[in-house]
Amino acid sequence: MKKDKxxxxxxxxxxxxxxxxxxxxxxxxxxxxxxxxxxxGFLETAKDHSNANxxxxxxxxxxxxxxxxxxxxAGVIGVLATAGVSTGLFLVLRRRSDAxx
Amino acid sequence: MHIPDGxxxxxxxxxxxxxxxxxxxxxxxxxxASLDEKTAPLAGLTATFIFAVQMLNFPVAxxxxxxxxxxxxxxxxxxxxxxxxxxxxVLLMQGLLFADGGLSAIGLNVFNMSVIxxxxxxxxxxxxKKFLPKNKSSITIAAFVAGIIxxxxxxxxxxxxxxxxxxxxxxxxxxxxxxVSTHVLIGIGEGIISALAVGAVMASRSDLVYGYRGxxxxxxxxxxx
Numbered sequence: 563m564k565k566d567k568x569x570x571x572x573x574x575x576x577x578x579x580x581x582x583x584x585x586x587x588x589x590x591x592x593x594x595x596x597x598x599x600x601x602x603g604f605l606e607t608a609k610d611h612s613n614a615n616x617x618x619x620x621x622x623x624x625x626x627x628x629x630x631x632x633x634x635x636a637g638v639i640g641v642l643a644t645a646g647v648s649t650g651l652f653l654v655l656r657r658r659s660d661a662x663x
Numbered sequence: 664m665h666i667p668d669g670x671x672x673x674x675x676x677x678x679x680x681x682x683x684x685x686x687x688x689x690x691x692x693x694x695x696a697s698l699d700e701k702t703a704p705l706a707g708l709t710a711t712f713i714f715a716v717q718m719l720n721f722p723v724a725x726x727x728x729x730x731x732x733x734x735x736x737x738x739x740x741x742x743x744x745x746x747x748x749x750x751x752x753v754l755l756m757q758g759l760l761f762a763d764g765g766l767s768a769i770g771l772n773v774f775n776m777s778v779i780x781x782x783x784x785x786x787x788x789x790x791x792k793k794f795l796p797k798n799k800s801s802i803t804i805a806a807f808v809a810g811i812i813x814x815x816x817x818x819x820x821x822x823x824x825x826x827x828x829x830x831x832x833x834x835x836x837x838x839x840x841x842x843v844s845t846h847v848l849i850g851i852g853e854g855i856i857s858a859l860a861v862g863a864v865m866a867s868r869s870d871l872v873y874g875y876r877g878x879x880x881x882x883x884x885x886x887x888x
Contacts, residue, residue, distance in 0.1 A: 565868070566701060566704075566705075566871075569705075569867070569868055569871070570704055570705070570708055573708045573712065574708060574711065576712070576715075577708070577711045577712050577714070577715040578715075580712075580715040580716060580718070580719060581714070581715035581718055584719060585715075585718040585719060588718060588719045588720040588721075588728075588730075589720040589721055589722045589728035590720070590728070591720070591722060591726050591727055591728040592726070592727065592728065593664060593665075593720060593727070593728050593729060593730065594664060594723070594727060594728075594729050594818065594842070594845040594846050594848075594849050595664050595665070595666065595818075595821060595842070597726065597727040597845060598838065598841035598842050598845055599670070601841060602831075602833050602837055602838060602841055603831070603833060604670065604829070604830075604831030604833055607669045607670055607830045607831050608667040608668065608669045608670060608765075609667065609668040609669035609765070610668075611667065611668065611762035611763075611765060611766070612668070612765075612766050613758075613759070613760075613762045613766070614762050616760070616762060618760050618761050618762075619761065619762035620761065620762055620763070621718060621761050621763070636761065637715065637718055639760075640714055640715075640718070640756060640757075640760065640761065641711055641714060641715055643756055643760060644710055644711045644714040644752060644753060644756050645707055645708070645710075645711040647752050647755075647756065648706065648707045648710035648711065648748075648749060648752040648753075649703065649704055649706075649707025649708075649710075650707075651748065651752065652694075652698055652702075652703040652704070652706045652707050652745070652748070653703045653704075653707075655691065655694055655695050655698050655703070656695070656698040656699055656700065656702075656703040
C-alpha cells in the first residue's frame with residue numbers, strides 16, 4: 563500500500579508539472595480537425611462556445627495577464643478538478659461493487 | 664479533435680449524445696468489476712494524466728498540431744470500461760470549464776474519443792499482443808500500435824458524423840481524406856506518448872497495468888484448472 567501511495571504521489575506531481583508548466587510550451591497551431599475544417603472551408607460553421615467568456619475559457623484564467631501564469635494556473639485547476647471528479651466517481655463505483663458482494 | 668458547436672446539426676448531435684449516454688451507462692456497470700481499493704485511485708490518476716497531456720499540443724505537419732487522445736493508453740492501464748469513464752470525465756471538464764469542445768457536441772466527442780478511441784485502441788492492443796512474444800516489452804510495443812491506430816479511427820468517427828449531419832456541404836470524401844491523412848500523423852505522436860507512458864509504468868509497477876495483469880490472471884486461472 564505504501565508503494566502505491568508513492569506511485570500516486572509521483573504520478574500526481576507529474577501531472578501538475580505537465581499541466582502547470584510544460585503546457586505553456588504547447589504548440590498553438592490549430593489541431594487536426596480545426597486545420598482540416600479550415601482547409602476544406604467549413605471552419606466558419608463553428609459557433610462560439612457557450613462558455614467562451616467563462617473564467618477559464620481556452621485554458622487561461624481571466625484576470626491573469628501573464629500568459630505563462632494564466633495557462634499554468636488553468637492547467638493546475640483542471641488537474642485538480644479532473645482528479646477530484648474522476649477519483650470521486652471511481653471510489654463511489656468501487657464502494658458499490660463492495661456492497662453488492 | 665474536439666468538435667465545436669455548429670459543425671454537426673442538432674438532431675445528429677442529440678442522436679450521438681444518446682449513443683454516448685448508453686455507452687457510459689454500460690461502462691458504469693462494466694467498470695465496477697475492475698475497480699477496487701487499489702485501482703480506483705489509479706484510475707483517477709489516469710484520467711488526470713490524460714487531461715494534463717491533452718493540453719500539450721505537439722506540432723505535426725505544416726501549421727498543424729495534435730495532442731494525445733488517451734483512449735488506448737487508458738484502456739491498457741485501467742481497462743476499457745474504466746477508460747471510457749476516464750475519457751468522459753476529461754471531455755466534460757474540458758467542455759464545461761475550458762470551453763474546449765462544444766456543449767451540444769459533447770455526445771459527438773464522447774462517441775469519438777471515449778467509445779471509438781478506447782475500444783479500437785484496446786482491440787488493436789489485444790491483437791498486437793497476440794502476435795508479439797509474451798514478455799514485458801511487448802506490452803509497450805502493443806501500446807505504440809494501439810495509439811497509432813486509435814487516432815485515425817476516432818477521426819473517422821467525426822467523418823461519419825459529418826456525413827450524417829454536417830452543416831456544411833463539402834464532399835464527405837474530401838473530409839475523409841483530410842481527416843485520415845492528418846490524423847495518421849497525429850496517431851504516430853499518440854503511439855509514442857502511449858508507449859512512453861505504458862513503458863514507464865511497466866518498468867516501475869507492471870502489476871498496476873491492466874493490459875499486462877489481465878494476461879497474468881488468465882494464465883494463473885489456466886494453471887489452476
